[in-house]
Amino acid sequence: MAEMLRRAPLSRDRILRAAVALADEAGIESLSMRNLAQDLDVVPMAIYKHVANKDELLDGMIDVVVSEIDPLVPDADWKHTVRRRILSARQVLLRHPWAPLAIESRNMATPAILAYLDSMVGAFRAGGFSADLAHHVMHAMGSRILGFSQELFDASRRAGRSGTTNPEPPAALPPEVAARFPHLAEIAMAASHDNESVVGQGCDDQFEFEFALNLLLDGIERLHQQGWTSSRRPR
Amino acid sequence: MAEMLRRAPLSRDRILRAAVALADEAGIESLSMRNLAQDLDVVPMAIYKHVANKDELLDGMIDVVVSEIDPLVPDADWKHTVRRRILSARQVLLRHPWAPLAIESRNMATPAILAYLDSMVGAFRAGGFSADLAHHVMHAMGSRILGFSQELFDASRRAGRSGTTNPEPPAALPPEVAARFPHLAEIAMAASHDNESVVGQGCDDQFEFEFALNLLLDGIERLHQQGWTSSRRPR
DNA sequence: ACCTGAACACCGTTCAAGT
């Protein structure tokens, strides 16, 4: 009768989904082959039947995350198309805070990421961009094209934070650092003063992300309209 | 007589410099407390007299790297000041390819980084930026303000690569991926066609970095000139 | 042929025994 309690048979897909869930809930530092096996009610070595090693497991997890990004919906306006996709990617990353670091540390072009990038280049080309400009624009967007926030100190990268705003009330700047770094203290104040009631509630991450994204896309649009070309490069 | 061969006494500074050298030469994945101790001709536990644990060691290494960035030289032109400093930071990171990932994974504001950021905010303020605009501009620059390249797949992040251009001749895109991702293949071509002689030599990383940096700084200058303010934020 | 437990070669860090 013990057989009746047996779990679904192990598969690469079931392993990847369990690994993503484990990283989401407990943090990427808790993702070990042994912990994952325990979550799957399986002996550690059983996992190696389906993934060659931990690096391949991470690549698979990255592909799972990328596959959650909304497909690109073609539109007459390239800016709208690109913007919408990137905001969707950002929403996915908020659900998987470990993903940016995992992607950067793996430093490998998985098929899913290549397909994502390819479709983004396609959106620029469909918008009338030259291959030359599209090339440099893709470099300039960098990891932001996958929805990365690129903040130096990202509270949401720590243990699974879900909201889009930082809830800690005073934590923005401890008084002793505010004294040593007056410019930082000043702009920290500037962040909170226009929000009525709550003081020092921190930044609206969504606003900062869209501010940066608009800055980039507006600049890109200007280059496109000016017919920018890379010929006659410096050096 | 064996005493005559004794190394200089251990100190936090000597440990940090040895750790940076080890990470530079062998990669961050080779930096273990045990390997580091061996490089220092010391028993592993001796290190713990000077740093509390490995995380504190990493923080110290990050501060060493940040301290190598040229000091900010004030100038009438904020754009020139900021641009020059960031290009200097990038040169430092080229010498320490492990640093960006280490900084992102630590996710901690060390005093050296705070001082760096504070001085950058100061440059914007001296250029006439409001605290409000300076705040959002710092967020928009993100890790780029420390010279991060933010490339999704950065060859220089792998084992200590020193040059500023990728030397591998054909490696840009293997033919089987070029077939599946035509847009990527196209822009890869666009990168190499205007360089005479060598085909598919890859991108000029310095050019791509400056292209992105100019895009950002030009956009920021435009907002500044227009007297941008965050009042009446969306939502 | 397949599965799996033990074992190997590492980690970071604690701790107690030695001086």
Next chain:
DNA sequence: ACCTGAACACCGTTCAAGT
């Protein structure tokens, strides 16, 4: 009081012994 070897609690992965 200080130093340090052994030990502990982990890793990812190999491998041989079991079925």
